[in-house]
Amino acid sequence: MPITHYQSTSLILEQEEEKLYFKIIDQRLLPHKLEYVTIQNTEACIYAIKEMVVRGAPLIGIVGALGLVIGIWEQKELTAAQIWVNHNAPLIENIRPTAINLRWSVQSILDVVKNEKNWENYRQAALRTILHLIEQEEKRCFQIGKWGLELIKKIAAQKSGEPVQILTHCNAGALACLKWGTATAPIYMAYQNNIPIHVWVSETRPKNQGYLTAWELTQARIPHTVIVDNAAGYLIQEGKVDVVLVGSDRVTRNGDVANKIGTYLKALAAKAHGIPFYVALPSSTFDFTLKDGKQIPIETRREQEVTHIVGLYEGETCQVQLTESLAYNPAFDITPSHLVTALITERGICQPTSESIAALFPEYFENPLHNFILKL
Amino acid sequence: MPITHYQSTSLILEQEEEKLYFKIIDQRLLPHKLEYVTIQNTEACIYAIKEMVVRGAPLIGIVGALGLVIGIWEQKELTAAQIWVNHNAPLIENIRPTAINLRWSVQSILDVVKNEKNWENYRQAALRTILHLIEQEEKRCFQIGKWGLELIKKIAAQKSGEPVQILTHCNAGALACLKWGTATAPIYMAYQNNIPIHVWVSETRPKNQGYLTAWELTQARIPHTVIVDNAAGYLIQEGKVDVVLVGSDRVTRNGDVANKIGTYLKALAAKAHGIPFYVALPSSTFDFTLKDGKQIPIETRREQEVTHIVGLYEGETCQVQLTESLAYNPAFDITPSHLVTALITERGICQPTSESIAALFPEYFENPLHNFILKL
Numbered sequence: 191m192p193i194t195h196y197q198s199t200s201l202i203l204e205q206e207e208e209k210l211y212f213k214i215i216d217q218r219l220l221p222h223k224l225e226y227v228t229i230q231n232t233e234a235c236i237y238a239i240k241e242m243v244v245r246g247a248p249l250i251g252i253v254g255a256l257g258l259v260i261g262i263w264e265q266k267e268l269t270a271a272q273i274w275v276n277h278n279a280p281l282i283e284n285i286r287p288t289a290i291n292l293r294w295s296v297q298s299i300l301d302v303v304k305n306e307k308n309w310e311n312y313r314q315a316a317l318r319t320i321l322h323l324i325e326q327e328e329k330r331c332f333q334i335g336k337w338g339l340e341l342i343k344k345i346a347a348q349k350s351g352e353p354v355q356i357l358t359h360c361n362a363g364a365l366a367c368l369k370w371g372t373a374t375a376p377i378y379m380a381y382q383n384n385i386p387i388h389v390w391v392s393e394t395r396p397k398n399q400g401y402l403t404a405w406e407l408t409q410a411r412i413p414h415t416v417i418v419d420n421a422a423g424y425l426i427q428e429g430k431v432d433v434v435l436v437g438s439d440r441v442t443r444n445g446d447v448a449n450k451i452g453t454y455l456k457a458l459a460a461k462a463h464g465i466p467f468y469v470a471l472p473s474s475t476f477d478f479t480l481k482d483g484k485q486i487p488i489e490t491r492r493e494q495e496v497t498h499i500v501g502l503y504e505g506e507t508c509q510v511q512l513t514e515s516l517a518y519n520p521a522f523d524i525t526p527s528h529l530v531t532a533l534i535t536e537r538g539i540c541q542p543t544s545e546s547i548a549a550l551f552p553e554y555f556e557n558p559l560h561n562f563i564l565k566l
Numbered sequence: 567m568p569i570t571h572y573q574s575t576s577l578i579l580e581q582e583e584e585k586l587y588f589k590i591i592d593q594r595l596l597p598h599k600l601e602y603v604t605i606q607n608t609e610a611c612i613y614a615i616k617e618m619v620v621r622g623a624p625l626i627g628i629v630g631a632l633g634l635v636i637g638i639w640e641q642k643e644l645t646a647a648q649i650w651v652n653h654n655a656p657l658i659e660n661i662r663p664t665a666i667n668l669r670w671s672v673q674s675i676l677d678v679v680k681n682e683k684n685w686e687n688y689r690q691a692a693l694r695t696i697l698h699l700i701e702q703e704e705k706r707c708f709q710i711g712k713w714g715l716e717l718i719k720k721i722a723a724q725k726s727g728e729p730v731q732i733l734t735h736c737n738a739g740a741l742a743c744l745k746w747g748t749a750t751a752p753i754y755m756a757y758q759n760n761i762p763i764h765v766w767v768s769e770t771r772p773k774n775q776g777y778l779t780a781w782e783l784t785q786a787r788i789p790h791t792v793i794v795d796n797a798a799g800y801l802i803q804e805g806k807v808d809v810v811l812v813g814s815d816r817v818t819r820n821g822d823v824a825n826k827i828g829t830y831l832k833a834l835a836a837k838a839h840g841i842p843f844y845v846a847l848p849s850s851t852f853d854f855t856l857k858d859g860k861q862i863p864i865e866t867r868r869e870q871e872v873t874h875i876v877g878l879y880e881g882e883t884c885q886v887q888l889t890e891s892l893a894y895n896p897a898f899d900i901t902p903s904h905l906v907t908a909l910i911t912e913r914g915i916c917q918p919t920s921e922s923i924a925a926l927f928p929e930y931f932e933n934p935l936h937n938f939i940l941k942l
Contacts, residue, residue, distance in 0.1 A: 508884040
């Protein structure tokens with residue numbers, strides 16, 4: 191009988207004898223099919239992140255670190271493990287360049303295991319650390335939800351019973367994290383608190399992660415409507431949006447926000463109409479080593495994501511573009527801090543400024559190469 | 567043998583004995599297939615406009631008026647024709663609400679035929695007028711190209727041989743007009759004048775008219791790259807765009823611009839980075855009866871355009887959205903004049919202000935219910 195170390199909808203971590211493995215939802219098949227794949231080794235883990243079987247900054251952080259831990263467990267003694275880790279940790283950290291969570295979670299494991307001089311302690315420390323990271327990431331999302339709920343309550347108070355109209359982008363939901371999600375946590379909590387809400391879901395070409403959000407909201411019975419990304423400006427212009435609420439892949443010391451391509455356009459529209467633009471993020475999404483967003487590497491993905499669209503039903507894909515035309519596929523953009531109303535973190539809400547971020551996270555701000563184990 | 571009254575790639579108008587009919591490209595099949603459909607009666611014409619067999623403000627203006635003219639020719643005498651026109655002209659004018667060209671072209675026909683008291687003269691006047699309108703619309707696009715070319719030349723002069731990077735949205739090309747197009751006319755002319763250019767083509771969900779632009783540019787061998795609509799802000803942010811150049815469906819007295827949904831977001835990004843944002847339009851796209859863009863009706867189209875994507879190959883469609891989720895599909899947005907650098911018209915380039923528009927089009931500005939026959 192396998193031992194279950196952790197279980198949520200997004201992730202199941204099991205051990206059978208000396209072998210660790212985990213199961214994750216293949217998000218490429220959603221929303222048409224809820225199917226788990228079992229990740230048995232580090233190579234499969236790297237593939238899953240690269241091919242977006244899993245996506246979402248917090249989740250890829252956890253899954254990358256899991257890839258490290260199950261790889262460690264495959265080694266049979268300390269020296270082999272140390273050599274293997276030295277070689278593979280940098281590979282895992284760099285599977286995808288924009289989301290910072292991957293680096294922090296891997297570094298957190300490394301920081302703990304480096305002090306272990308005994309094989310059994312080494313591998314147990316690795317396992318214990320990933321379980322801590324998972325537990326912490328869940329708690330962070332829960333706290334984000336609580337802080338964000340207060341913001342939604344304030345808006346609701348001015349709407350005299352009309353639904354609070356929330357515009358989101360991409361999927362910063364439970365699928366992108368473990369539970370609750372980041373941008374969706376306040377939405378779920380508002381719904382549970384009987385605050386009338388309606389979510390505008392931007393489909394988020396090229397990979398259409400908006401449909402993952404629509405799927406999540408459908409499961410939770412939260413009223414929502416899908417729009418094409420182009421429609422966001424018009425909705426805001428027409429007063430149909432009270433608040434924009436998104437997640438993030440990396441936030442720098444000054445409050446600049448890297449997030450899924452198209453976020454920046456929504457931030458510009460929100461600013462033009464005086465609508466609040468909130469970014470929800472766990473502290474694991476901050477990059478305290480970077481001064482501003484110009485330093486964030488932006489991933490370019492393959493053309494095929496633009497030229498072909500994957501449909502709702504299995505195996506259904508459409509080529510939408512002529513093969514004679516080129517395509518270009520940057521995956522993220524930077525929303526400069528002056529367009530961000532506030533950051534919603536597990537420790538509370540702060541302004542997108544160095545001062546405000548430093549006040550909330552003084553120890554990380556002063557020690558940019560911190561690890562997240564410190565917070566346990 | 568039929569008489570050919572007019573022939574271009576977009577439109578062929580023929581007469582066989584007493585019957586008028588025309589052939590148009592079924593743009594729903596492009597870019598995978600170049601196929602003409604023959605429009606024999608007014609009902610087929612209304613269907614073609616409603617279902618976007620033809621699209622593009624100038625072209626639907628012409629095709630709507632053609633629907634009126636071929637309907638007139640089906641009547642056999644003056645009184646029947648007058649009764650038929652009274653009933654059908656308003657229907658045709660309102661097939662699609664946002665593009666103003668439809669109204670002007672129909673009104674132009676009505677203004678001429680109302681003075682004819684003899685059946686033969688009546689129907690010949692209708693035919694003569696539509697041919698005039700077509701000729702004028704072509705000339706307008708040609709002139710827009712010449713004026714726009716000067717703007718591109720100025721940008722090229724500062725690029726020391728590097729390509730001028732032009733971002734466009736939707737299709738304001740020859741397909742949307744008769745020849746040259748509006749936004750594409752300066753592009754075609756720049757290319758013919760050996761000015762190095764590269765066009766960023768925004769795919770323009772939900773209907774992906776960007777792929778029509780990509781198809782046109784492929785035919786003309788003009789370098790171009792397709793992006794998803796979300797990527798426009800990032801490209802501008804990264805300095806990869808020198809100028810944004812779009813068409814329009816309606817421009818009001820103060821220079822507010824209705825155009826395909828998503829245009830507004832590009833205008834916001836252009837403004838934020840000091841990139842010029844030009845709108846190319848023939849005078850038939852002005853609505854001198856409206857003070858500003860708030861008065862322009864915005865068409866909402868069916869959800870299926872959002873939930874399903876039509877692929878490149880015949881019969882290939884993808885359902886991308888869960889049927890449990892709602893969708894909302896506004897087809898246009900308003901770019902306020904303060905975001906528009908200038909309007910490129912057949913008479914020259916003007917500021918998006920009442921004063922500047924009035925200076926270029928004094929007779930229409932003073933007589934908002936003008937018809938376009940006056941210009942012949």
